[in-house]
Amino acid sequence: MAAGSKRNSNWEYVGLVDALARSPKGSRPPFGTKAIRWGYKNLVKRFIFSMEPDKAHDFTVDTCWKFSRVPLLMDLLHSLTAQDDIRLQTVAMGVNYYNPFGLSAGLDKNGQLLRILDAAGFGFCSYGTMTAEPCQGNPRPWFHRLPEYGSLLIHAGLPNDGAASILPEADRMETPYGAKRHASVGYTNKAYPDGVDGMIADFARGVQLDMDSAADVCEVNVSCPNLVAGKPFKDPRALDALFDRLDEIHTADGSRKPVLVKMPSESPAVLDPMLEVLAGHNVQGVATCNLLEDRTAYPDVPPQLEGGMSGKPCNANAIAAVKWTRQKYGDRFAIEGIGGVWDDVDALRMLDAGADLVGFVSTLMFNGPQRASEFKAALQAAYSQLESEGWEAKGLDYERWRNEKLHAADRRRKLDGPVVDAQ
DSSP, X not given: OOTTOOOOSSOSOOOHHHHHHHOSSOXXXXXXXXXXXXXXXXXXXXXXXXXXXXXXXXXXXXXXXXXXXXXXXXXXXXXXXXXXXXXXXXXXXXEEEXXXXXXXXXXXXXXXXXXXXXXXXXXXXXXXXXXXXXXXXXXXOOEEEEGGGTEEEEOOOOOBSOHHHHHHXXXXXXXXXXXXXXXXXXXXXXXXXXXXXXXXXXXXXXXXXXXXXXXXXXXXXXXXXXXXXXXXXXXXXXXXXXXXXXXXXXXXXXXOOOEEEEOOSOOHHHHHHHHHHHHTSSOOEEEEOOOBOOOTTXXXXXXXXXXXXXXXXXXXXXXXXXXXXXXXXXXSSEEEEESOXXXXXXXXXXXXXXXXXXXXXHHHHHHOTTHHHHHHHHHHHHHHHHHHHOGGGGTOOHHHHHHHHHHHHHHHHHHHOOOSSOO
């Protein structure tokens, strides 16, 4: 369960957003984090935003990959953003995370950013979505900036080099600071003469490669809104058939890694039948939610521009979906809350809603790569405020919470061995 959303018979969540607001000192990220924020806002962002969005994306990923190959730069980056605090650790899907904040899938399409995100203090890194076959994606442009909404309009269509190429390269990348790896797999963006059966076979090939890789979690993306074949797995019958097949997939030694399913940005009327199906399969978590498809609230976004909206417009629906999923399904699923996590209050609100993990992308482009460090500082401030007030006075089982954190840290050491400078 997540830091901030521990549930037992007596209480629902610890009220992190309110605790942060009551903290007299507020969030206090490391000085190095503040320096990165200033440099990004005043120097790097101006340069990147002078480019067309597609070129800016490619340039950013390529530059970060090159920097990540210089160990001294990664050590420096980590020294600027490290926060060693046992309270940040959490367990989800049986995986031990140093902190609950990480990159959601979509930015790092070919698994090139693992080293640099690990050094920057991310708790996990999602790479992909990748597919069984290499895929060129949709015709460019893929991205349109909507800064007035804190959003990108995205119509990429899962471009990637193919799982058979991406996963071995990603496996060779070291993540010495402990970030966990989520490898996201979808079905190849093409026409399928065999319909859903062909998509399931394609999906299965990608998931098998994922299961055989060094990734800690296999993310199954059934909700990309930008594919030629549409979104057939919103239909519970198709989703059930897909997971009948995926449940059969194991590694060579017969084991399985946790499976996390990326859900569409929809109402409970659509999500509930899908979750009912997933609850009957070997699925450990859900990532809620993908891009916002319904743009009726944004009539000034040119209708001829295709794609789903990222960033702030996704937040209200994502928070509601996380809260509703937690309330109805309890602890059946671990939840990665994604969608419009823009600042530290959004990050804590997602945990308060019931998320175990918090994923984000768009805020990195608009606000800088130091976001994970800032979110950790906010969570630390909220915990410190609750501790200063006496958790028991608020009906919170502090000793149980602390013991769970200590147990998670001990389990992490036994499973993973020593890790450099725990975050």
